[in-house]
Each structure stands twice: as C-alpha cells, then as structure tokens.
Amino acid sequence: MKKREIITGLIILGLLFLAFSCGPDGPVEPSLQDLTYEKLAGDWTLGQFGSIKVDGNNVSANYPGFSLSFAEGTYTTANAGDLFRASGTWQWGDASAHTVVLDDGKQVTIQSLTTTKFVFGFTKATGPTRAGLAGEYIITVEK
Numbered sequence: 001m002k003k004r005e006i007i008t009g010l011i012i013l014g015l016l017f018l019a020f021s022c023g024p025d026g027p028v029e030p031s032l033q034d035l036t037y038e039k040l041a042g043d044w045t046l047g048q049f050g051s052i053k054v055d056g057n058n059v060s061a062n063y064p065g066f067s068l069s070f071a072e073g074t075y076t077t078a079n080a081g082d083l084f085r086a087s088g089t090w091q092w093g094d095a096s097a098h099t100v101v102l103d104d105g106k107q108v109t110i111q112s113l114t115t116t117k118f119v120f121g122f123t124k125a126t127g128p129t130r131a132g133l134a135g136e137y138i139i140t141v142e143k
Contacts, residue, residue, distance in 0.1 A: 036097035039113050043069045044141035049117075052083075054124075055135040068141060075102070083124070083137070116143050 045067045046052070052060045060066075065079040073091065077084040085104060093099030093107055100108045100120075112119040121138045 031097075032095065033092050033097045036110070036113065037070075037072075039115050040070050040100075040110075040118070041072070042143055043067060044118055044143060046140075047142040050141045051139070053138045054133050059133070066141075111138070118142070 045065075046060060046063070050060070050066075051058055052063050052066065063079055063081055063083070067078045068080070068084070069076045070090070073089055074087065075084075075090050076087045078086075080086070084102070084106075088103040090100050090102050093101040098110050100110065102108065106122055108120050108122045110118075110120050117140070119138065119140045121136065123136055124134050
C-alpha cells in the first residue's frame with residue numbers, strides 16, 4: 001500500500017512539474033510591427049515643418065490642410081486630392097514594418113518614423129490630374 005502511495009505521489013509531482021515548465025519563458029516581446037504601430041497610430045498633419053514633394057519639387061501648396069490618420073487596420077485622410085482615398089484599410093507589407101500596403105494597392109515605404117515625425121514615400125504612376133502629378137512622392141508629416 002505504501003509503495004502505491006509513493007508512486008502516485010511521484011506521478012502527481014511529475015505532472016505538476018510538466019504543467020509549470022510548459023508555460024511561457026517570460027514576457028512576450030512585441031514585434032517590430034507592434035512597435036512601429038505604436039508610433040504610426042494617430043493624427044498626422046503637414047504642421048509647421050511638413051511637406052509634400054514630388055520628384056524633389058515642393059507641391060505642398062496643392063494640399064492645404066492635408067492630414068492623415070492611422071488606426072488599427074484603417075486610415076483616413078483630409079485634403080489629400082487624388083494621392084489617397086478619404087478612408088480605407090491598410091496592412092503591413094513586410095515583417096520588418098518598413099512598408100504599408102493600402103487597400104488600393106499603393107505601397108508606402110516608411111523612410112523615418114518617430115513619435116512626432118513621419119517621412120514616407122511612394123510612386124504615383126498616373127499622369128497629371130486635379131491635384132497630383134506622376135512621380136516619386138516624399139511626404140513629411142508631424143503630430
């Protein structure tokens with residue numbers, strides 16, 4: 001009878017050991033996408049130091065009051081002309097969080113991102129329209 005109690009006790013201890021050792025090894029580190037999103041989320045405007053440049057030429061005057069906002073999986077813009085839709089969805093283009101892909105297929109490359117300044121670029125392939133030109137765009141916005 002004592003042997004049975006000892007064996008049962010050892011089995012219970014073994015199961016407890018397995019249960020506690022199979023848990024996570026510590027806090028889960030946030031991904032690059034999570035860390036980048038923390039900076040990206042919120043409202044961005046041209047502010048005092050922002051600009052919209054196409055092929056190096058400042059065309060900010062064509063977009064008075066331009067703003068861009070990011071939330072989890074969605075974005076909105078104001079006074080963006082034909083550069084961006086008024087609202088839509090987005091997703092990460094890569095695991096390193098260097099590109100954002102908008103629902104219209106536009107790939108936005110993040111060149112610099114802090115909690116107060118966001119510099120990004122994209123290529124606009126269509127010809128001149130009401131407020132946009134074809135070319136390489138570099139947009140600098142601030143919070």
